[in-house]
Amino acid sequence: MSKNQYRSNYCIELNDTYINSKVKLAGWIRKKRDHGNIIFIDLKDHTGVVQCTINIDNKNFEGIDNLSLESVVSIEGNVIARPTGSINEELASGKIEIEISKLKILSKAEILPFVMHQNDLGEELRLKYRFLDLRRDEMQSRLKLRFEVIKMIRGIMEDKGFMEVQTPILTSSSPEGARDYVVPSRLNPGKFYALPQAPQQFKQLLMVSGVNKYYQIAPCFRDEDTRADRAPGAFYQLDMEMAFSTQEEIFEILEDLMHKVFTKFRPEMKISNTPFIRIPYKESILKYGTDKPDLRINTHYHDLTHLFLQDCPKIFESVINNKDNKGKILALPIKGLSKQTRKFFDKMQKLAQDNGAVGLGYILFEPEKRGPLAKLLSEEVCNAIREKADGAFLVADTEENLKMYMNPILQQVAIEMDLIEKQTYKFCWITDYPMYEKNDGKWEFSHNPFSMPQGEMDALSLDPSEIKAYQYDLVCNGIELTSGAIRNHRLDVMYKAFEIAGYAKEDVEKEFGAMLNAFKYGAPPHGGAAPGIDRMIMLLADTENIREVIPFPLNQQGQDLMMDAPCEISDKHLKELNIKLDKS
């Protein structure tokens, strides 16, 4: 590094080759060990730690003795070899230390609100003092990981011929999707901008503009309640879109990108080979009860309904015979289930009930046939289960109800019995999403209203429940990383698709005017996706919580405790915006 008034070297550079040279370091006092006539100081910069010493006869002794931890100093001194027996093998600079000759206090720190080396701090406190929290090693490495991941993504996308384009932050509200964040307009009294939930419409407009391959590391704003893997306020997507593309081409590009990125940052992990497996939506729901299966768990539900049609025990009769609301009987075979205790089965039973199941039956085969269902199931059913494992849970319910608890059961069994494969990233595509789903008796878009129905115009004359879309998700270890679709670029198909969801032509024109207008003037077929960057980093950093990989996240109430946002604004400010508050 180049020398300046503060420092001649970074901490990490110093080793025994520097012995007897004079150096200047600048950084934070991480730790002091006061031995009376000598003080050991751990000086920390962004690269590492170096131990410095000062003797009582030094004129700066008093200055350091009184200095609080995390104060910022520039020190000058000689690099000396540590006495034998005092070498610290754990430290990169452990063979040497700096004998301080000069000290300059650059910024004195007040007493800290928490101890820097503590790593089980409450999140509220960490967010309030995020600048200190980020100073800790763990958070420094997450900041760096985030930077490196995004840098690599940019490189890969550019190598593949994608061009980054910025799209507006102040745009208009759209009726579909999540709640919008809204910004009042001073120049247009009574009107509001919305922050984009994603650059969806802009990227499609760019396709019409003749951009061939677009990408952007794009902020997305959705005013929705949070989850462990869902950030409040803003999150980032690798937003991408390609003209004249097929679903397979998009899969290929993202598979290559994911494989490269995950391999680079977690080389010790096993990563799904490309092409990633594809699971049609319906199959995923049937086997896992979710469209976000965690494939590290090596078992799934099997549909045994057909084996109950002839010979059905009484407890399942209502499920099989209900004419309007036909149900399914599924078995979840698990190796080693016979070894589980009564306590375990009680716990699982409770979990199933908490998630809406009436009960959770099971059958075990070792050392002999037993369990609450043992006497009720036919030989045929028993044999079908026994082929797969020594025991199984059985669930029987309507398809709708099953979805509520199938995955929670699967997840909990896997946790309790330690069935989640470690050291691996298991990717899969979920394909063939339904175009519509029924909500309160009305057909609604199940995912993205701009997706192309499979079969285009012809498909839209089918029963809405039968219509599949060119719509896909990429899932990794049970986390949804990406949603994407081949888009609907045909006006006639668009109007018809919206009509099924209850939109009149005028409504569509009003709500999506820009895009529909654009599609009148030559729109290429196109498609894309938008991997969640924060979720990728969360997986790479092995954090339980997405806020751990976001430098300055909001809390669950959408507040920034450090900056005190959101905040009230002055009457003058409000007046300018033509806003009167209803404080009732």
Added chain:
RNA sequence: GGGGGCGUAGCUCAGUUUGGUUAGAGCAUCGGCUUGUCACGCCGGAGGCCGCGGGUUCGAGUCCCGUCGCUCUCGCCA
């Protein structure tokens, strides 16, 4: 909006099940001692609206009701 968990010193937590002396520990902090530590050590001190409000009781950190905050989750997330 619903459900679960948590809330005690600056920080992390014990104490709450079964109400009963002056509410404890580690770290941080302050004072003293300490020349080879590296989460240094030793001695001493200060630091508490037990989230808040109400109730039961001779007596509440502990029991009851309400409320607020944080967190996980369901709804929600085209």
